[in-house]
Amino acid sequence: MGKVAIVTDSGADLPESFQPKQGLHIVPLSVHIDNVDYKDGIDLTREEFRRRLPTAQKIHTAQPSPGDFVKAYQETDYADKVLCLTLSSRLSGTYQSAVMASDMVDNDVVVFDTLSASVGMGLMVMRAVEMANAGATRHEILRQLQQIRDTMRIALLVDTLEYLERNGRIGKAASMLGTVLKIKPVLQIVDGTVAPLDRTRGKTKALQRIVRYFGEEANNNAVTASIAHLEGLDVAAELKAGLAETGVPISQLTISEIGPTIGVHTGPGVAGVAFYPTID
The missing domain is CATH 3.40.50.10170 (Rossmann fold)
Structure with missing residues (x-):
């Protein structure tokens, strides 16, 4: 062996x-910011990415x-x-x-x-x-x-539709509509692609929808879970508390900050949870 x-x-x-x-x-x-190429985690730290993200005119990733x-x-x-x-x-x-x-x-x-x-x-x-x-x-x-x-399940809320629109994930009209109506899309990953789970009015309801999804999918089975956020520690803490209130046994829980590779597409303020039934 x-x-x-x-x-x-x-x-x-x-x-x-x-x-x-x-x-x-x-x-x-690779992360391309305003015509300059960076390597995620090599010459672009999470701190520098957070600083550059709000003012970047052109930003995308490359495999x-x-x-x-x-x-x-x-x-x-x-x-x-x-x-x-x-x-x-x-x-x-x-x-x-x-x-x-x-x-x-x-x-x-x-x-x-x-x-x-x-x-x-x-x-x-x-x-x-x-x-x-x-x-x-x-x-x-x-x-x-x-x-x-x-058995993996993932649900997340996106604070703004701007970055999804910028990277071609939704149309500009949908982005503008979401901003005006304060709609917070709740997304999931299904069969390897991003899919809508729900649309809510405001961040509080979006978090409640994620917590409800967690409880329904876990079905009182012990799970291993991880919370993700980008400039959303307060939201991550609120989500953690909500997960605990479901009564679902959580064998292990980690909290991670979303890095440049994923953050380019979500923007700041995103928060979500991934989980799977714990394997003995």
Whole structure:
């Protein structure tokens, strides 16, 4: 039974408290801000991103190149096998780059499409690293990741529709309508794509809708969960309190700040939760 190294990308939004000493390699996506290219987490910190976001005229992301993944794979020579977890292939071309790179190296690489993003993806990465460091085989890790992927639920509120409109996720008319009516869209990730869950009037009702979704989907089963936010610590705290009031047993709860890769598309003030039934 050999060592398994985990590779992922910057779309995972891992909590700062998660600092494995070995076994995790993160490939950054590129963030283009006003015609300047940055690497998420390399030369663009979350703090700098928060500062630049409100005034940026042009901002978008680009997937890593196959060469970026080749470099990461080649840094795993201490391991016998590599498992790479990527952003949903239905949201980004990152998965395709990772697969192409796996054919360009001698390392034994398997690429896993999380069909998720942000903290949903992050929960899978953390579980994979935990299992790898505990000596699990790649087959065992993959089997559990598939189970988590099938049962993962994600719901989030977006404070403003501006960034979704700017990045082509909705039309300009819908963005203007949402601003005028103070509509807060509640979104979910279904089969690897972003889909509407509900439309509410105001942030309080949006949070209540997420909490209700959490309670309904968890159905009193113990869950492992992670809350995400971008410049919304107060909203994250309110959401955490709401989840506790459902009475759903939460085996583990982390809180993560959304980084540039995902934050470009959501904008500030976003908050949400990802969760799956805890696996014994």
